Ligand SMILES: Nc1nc2c(c(=O)[nH]1)N[C@H]1C(S)=C(S)[C@@H](COP(=O)(O)O)O[C@H]1N2
């Protein structure tokens with residue numbers, strides 16, 4: 001068996017936490033004095049702001065769901081934050097880390113609209129604060145056949161969906177990335193992708209406990225290149241479903257047109273579930289290259305087998321009962 005099943009409490013922290021996290025935690029203890037100071041300015045008395053001061057760590061993060069295989073070591077912070085896909089900042093893997101510096105993820109609002117009982121525009125803190133932050137260590141499999149293991153910090157998407165009370169007619173949820181060409185160099189060209197970047201889920205997929213709205217990784221707020229201040233994470237799907245820097249969430253009756261499907265429907269679908277049995281028209285999806293910190297983005301290490309639903313079959317396969325899993329969709 002590749003996958004071990006353990007309750008969170010059974011997992012010793014040394015099994016899942018690389019040394020860098022311990023170092024970061026030590027920095028957090030030092031930084032928390034600063035956090036307490038900045039809260040006085042940022043939030044009403046007695047109410048903590050969600051975001052720690054720059055470089056600080058989130059104050060209260062509980063350990064959430066995790067299920068890792070024998071060889072799933074968290075990918076080092078350095079790789080997670082310098083090897084990225086975020087075309088708004090350029091198409092090269094190193095472009096986002098290089099170009100996302102001027103982007104301002106604060107202040108931030110998210111507009112919720114469409115078929116729900118409580119549409120409106122909410123500030124980042126008001127959106128996140130009512131919910132407990134969880135650490136979730138997930139595999140992430142890009143459709144380009146590389147993968148990472150990332151310790152996210154976030155809240156279950158289901159909790160947000162419930163708060164806005166989708167109406168009976170709502171069948172899908174649609175997410176939009178911000179459009180801000182002055183700060184996003186890739187958006188100054190309409191030829192890269194049609195902006196804004198859009199993604200969507202069926203509402204029952206959005207309610208699955210694995211679906212996460214991430215606000216951080218390795219205990220600290222997301223860096224711009226990873227989708228600050230909030231992005232979607234659906235670990236059983238290819239990485240492109242994980243829309244970054246979300247400014248709009250809509251409840252819809254019809255299936256949203258997600259960006260990559262719109263760009264090239266013969267190569268990318270709406271569901272985009274990780275499936276080693278269905279190759280991309282231009283490359284195999286049976287195996288993947290894991291970025292584990294071994295250098296050269298994992299190209300020197302043996303490729304590993306890609307798992308059905310990225311190893312989360314038990315949690316999500318029921319969502320697709322009766323659907324054909326033999327083609328891209
Ligand atoms: N807005 C936006 N979201 C995006 C992308 C993008 O180009 N723009 N790239 C996607 C792809 S292809 C992947 S693999 C993941 C990468 O997330 P990471 O850079 O945090 O690892 O983000 C996804 N979300």
Ligand SMILES: [Mo]
Nearest residue numbers: 142143239240
């Ligand atoms: Mo991707």
